[in-house]
Amino acid sequence: xxxxxxxxxxxxxxxxxxxxxxxxxxxxxxxxxxxxxxxxxxxxxxxxxxxxxxxxxxxxxxxxxxxxxxxxxxxxxxxxxxxxxxxxxxxxxxxxxxxxxxxxxxxxxxxxxxxxxxxxxxxxxxxxxxxxxxxxxxxxxxxxxxxxxxxxxxxxxxxxxxxxxxxxxxxxxxxxxxxxxxxxxxxxxxxxxxxxxxxxxxxxxxxxxxxxxxxxxxxxxxxxxxxxxxxxxxxxxxxxxxx
Ligand SMILES: NC(=O)c1ccc[n+]([C@@H]2O[C@H](COP(=O)([O-])OP(=O)(O)OC[C@H]3O[C@@H](n4cnc5c(N)ncnc54)[C@H](OP(=O)(O)O)[C@@H]3O)[C@@H](O)[C@H]2O)c1
Numbered sequence: 001x002x003x004x005x006x007x008x009x010x011x012x013x014x015x016x017x018x019x020x021x022x023x024x025x026x027x028x029x030x031x032x033x034x035x036x037x038x039x040x041x042x043x044x045x046x047x048x049x050x051x052x053x054x055x056x057x058x059x060x061x062x063x064x065x066x067x068x069x070x071x072x073x074x075x076x077x078x079x080x081x082x083x084x085x086x087x088x089x090x091x092x093x094x095x096x097x098x099x100x101x102x103x104x105x106x107x108x109x110x111x112x113x114x115x116x117x118x119x120x121x122x123x124x125x126x127x128x129x130x131x132x133x134x135x136x137x138x139x140x141x142x143x144x145x146x147x148x149x150x151x152x153x154x155x156x157x158x159x160x161x162x163x164x165x166x167x168x169x170x171x172x173x174x175x176x177x178x179x180x181x182x183x184x185x186x187x188x189x190x191x192x193x194x195x196x197x198x199x200x201x202x203x204x205x206x207x208x209x210x211x212x213x214x215x216x217x218x219x220x221x222x223x224x225x226x227x228x229x230x231x232x233x234x235x236x237x238x239x240x241x242x243x
Contacts, residue, residue, distance in 0.1 A: 008138060009085045010224060011035040011129060013067060013122070014095030016043035018197035019144070022217035023092065025051055028059040030221065035084050037063045038095060067095055067121035068113075070128070078128055089138040090224050091129045093122035093169070096144065100203040103160045111161045118165035123172055126187075133185060140228040142220070143189040145170045147239050150191040159203075166191070170235040177233025186228035192216065193239025210241050 010027055014020035015036035021043075024034045028051040038044050041064040051060035061084045065077055081088070097117040099110055126141055133139045147153045149166025156163075173189040180187060194200055194209035195216045201207075219238060 007031050007033060008089040008136075008225065009033045009035065009087060010090045010092060011037065011081065011088050012092045012094055013037045013125065015062075016040040016047060018199060019192075019195055019213045019216050019220070020092075020094040021047045022213035023094070023220050024048075024060055025054070026214070026217045026221045027224075028052070028055050028057075031055075032059065032225075033085065034060045035063055035081060035088070036060055037065050037067065039064065039066045067125065068116045070121055070124045074124070074128060081129070081132070086132070087135050088129050088132040089136040090140040090142065091126065091133075092142045092144065092220070092224060093125060094144040095121070096146075096166075096199070098159070098162050098199050098203050100156075100158045100162070102158055106161055114161045115165045115168070118162070119168045119172070122169055126176065130180070130183075130185065134183075138225070138228060139183075139185045140224060141173075141176070141185065141187040142224050142227070143169050143173050143187070145173075145189045145191045145235065147191050147193045147237060150235065150237055153191075153237070173235060174233045181232065186232045188223075188227060188231045188233070189235040190220070190223065191235055191237045191239070193237070193241045 012020050012023055015024045016038035024036050027034050044062040044064055048060040048062040052058050063080055097114055145166040148159050148163035170189045173187050177187040195211045196209040197213055
């Protein structure tokens with residue numbers, strides 16, 4: 001088994017709560033540096049403070065940013081990231097947006113917003129971060145998709161655009177693994193099953209998921225650091241429930 005022992009720099013989007021926040025805690029707890037991106041400045045600062053207090057080191061760096069602004073603020077974002085680290089070893093496209101409502105009731109604006117956050121922002125972020133991976137020994141891009149966007153899976157009514165945006169990110173994963181493979185970049189997608197987070201509770205009140213964020217984060221940590229040794233261009237279902 002490939003073992004990466006030295007400290008890595010990992011950029012995680014959507015780290016102010018839920019799975020991303022738990023992942024930031026796990027990774028910094030193991031001595032890795034986390035560049036934590038999301039919009040909620042206070043929430044992000046709280047997570048960074050928790051991580052840094054627990055480790056006694058400044059390993060979690062909050063970067064408050066709305067990823068749907070990347071088109072206009074690409075240079076600003078790039079230089080902010082570079083102020084924290086010259087090399088990024090892994091990028092985790094975890095930030096996501098869910099709207100749960102019948103297909104007929106969706107406005108085009110809502111549908112586009114979903115695709116902005118769940119597809120275009122991760123795609124653009126990969127382009128921005130790629131040059132910063134050149135000197136890394138890991139070079140792993142992990143896209144967080146969903147079982148709803150996994151071909152042939154059981155589907156949930158009301159998640160049409162959300163699932164389609166995740167399926168698009170999965171397909172991009174397969175394409176980029178091919179296109180970037182010669183540069184030693186590994187690109188994979190994890191299609192998650194349900195995890196008890198605020199996103200899930202807001203969309204499906206009363207439903208209890210079988211996993212807590214920290215449990216899922218434990219697997220994600222392993223996959224980010226070790227998975228590139230086993231997988232490339234794969235969309236892997238990570239689920240003990242249906243869907
Ligand atoms: N929970 C589940 O059951 C489940 C299942 C399958 C897949 N997933 C996927 O797993 C990922 C994490 O989900 P979660 O359940 O942990 O959700 P969550 O608790 O709602 O967290 C989502 C994160 O994304 C950030 N975010 C959203 N829009 C953003 C934007 N425009 N710019 C920057 N950050 C943004 C949010 O932070 P701010 O509000 O601070 O920006 C938040 O930190 C998502 O991609 C989700 O689709 C979750």
